[in-house]
Structures are given as C-alpha cells and as structure tokens.
Amino acid sequence: MAGxxxxxxxxxxxxxxxxxxxxxxxxxxxxxxxxxxxxxHKVRGEGGEVGPELAGLGQRQSREYILESILFPNRSxxxxxxxxxxxxxxxxxxxxxxxxxxxxxxxxNSPEDGILTLKKAEIQNRQRGLSPMPEELxxxxxxxxxxxxxxxxxxxx
Numbered sequence: 576m577a578g579x580x581x582x583x584x585x586x587x588x589x590x591x592x593x594x595x596x597x598x599x600x601x602x603x604x605x606x607x608x609x610x611x612x613x614x615x616h617k618v619r620g621e622g623g624e625v626g627p628e629l630a631g632l633g634q635r636q637s638r639e640y641i642l643e644s645i646l647f648p649n650r651s652x653x654x655x656x657x658x659x660x661x662x663x664x665x666x667x668x669x670x671x672x673x674x675x676x677x678x679x680x681x682x683x684n685s686p687e688d689g690i691l692t693l694k695k696a697e698i699q700n701r702q703r704g705l706s707p708m709p710e711e712l713x714x715x716x717x718x719x720x721x722x723x724x725x726x727x728x729x730x731x732x
Contacts, residue, residue, distance in 0.1 A: 585642060591722035592638045599720075600727025609715035612724075615707065618731055625707050627653040633729035641728050645721070648708035658704030659683065663697050670704070 580586070604612040615625035632641060643650060652658075655674060661683065662668045671685035681698065683691045713721060 584647065585639060588642060588646065588718075588721070591718055591725055592642060593726075595719075595722035595724070595726025597723070597726045597730050600723035600725065601731075603716070603720055603724045604727055607715075607720075610712055610724075625656075627656055629728055630731050633731070638725060638729050642725055645725070645728075646713050648706040648710060648712070652706050656706075658707070660702045660704060661693060661698055662700040663693070664699045665697070669693070 603610065604616075604618070613622045615623040617623065617626075617628040617630075619630045620628075640651070655672065657673045658671065659673055659681075660668065660670045661681065669683055669685050669688060669691055671683035671688075671691065673681065674684050674690065675682045679695055681693045681695055681701075683693065685691055716724065
C-alpha cells in the first residue's frame with residue numbers, strides 16, 4: 576500500500592490495513608448488529624447467502640481488495656453475487672443474481688421465478704444492480720473496529 580497514490584480513495588484508510596486484532600474482528604463480524612456481517616456472509620459455512628463465503632478470502636485476494644470491498648461494495652461484486660435487471664424483447668422483465676453466463680445465455684437466480692436461463696439474443700436491456708451491502712456501512716465502525724474486522728476477514732481460513 577506504500578505505493579498507493581495519495582489521491583486513491585483507499586489512502587485515508589492506509590492505517591487499517593495491518594495490525595488489527597482478528598479475535599476482536601471476529602466478534603464484530605458475528606455480534607455487531609449495526610454492520611450485521613454474518614447476516615449476509617458465510618464463514619466456514621455459517622451465515623447468510625446474500626454475499627460470498629469469506630473463509631480463505633485473504634489467501635485469494637489482497638488486503639486492499641478486501642478493504643475496498645468493505646468501503647465501496649459496488650466497485651467490484653464477487654462472481655455469482657452480481658444482481659441485474661433484464662428486459663426481454665417481448666416485454667418480460669426479470670431481476671436476480673447472475674449465476675453463470677456464456678456467449679449465448681444468461682442464467683439468473685430470480686427470487687420470484689427461481690433459476691432462469693435466458694437467451695442473450697432475446698435481451699433488449701440489461702442493467703447492473705447495486706450490491707446489497709450498503710455503501711455507508713463502514714460509518715458504523717471506528718477505525719480500530721474496521722482494522723480488526725479487516726484482520727479477521729483477511730486471516731480467516
């Protein structure tokens with residue numbers, strides 16, 4: 576992070592990247608109802624289904640990526656958790672999570688309609704939805720709590 580440009584949106588949070596207490600972060604993750612991480616995210620199979628499993632994330636992604644995901648959840652949404660609104664040429668519209676996609680088909684998991692396989696040639700309009708994780712979530716945490724939470728997420732296996 577030392578090479579991070581001063582105008583980077585992560586620059587003001589440089590101090591939270593290292594030195595946190597993972598056990599305190601685990602408590603925040605599980606018990607802090609203001610951020611309610613466990614309601615949406617799983618760790619080792621326990622927790623919600625709205626966001627991705629976080630165990631092992633620190634081995635796959637950098638601390639900067641994890642911090643950015645907490646601070647700005649709409650910048651990069653994990654595969655399988657991107658929400659879209661799709662309007663077909665026949666006027667039908669569907670909303671859901673993108674489960675898979677190839678050159679000709681889009682597979683959505685729609686809360687209303689279940690798993691849908693849509694032909695891309697039939698799609699008139701596609702809009703990316705926002706992450707269900709609120710952008711202002713971090714405002715409920717002190718810098719120390721954010722550092723502890725980041726330490727937990729970055730080190731949980």
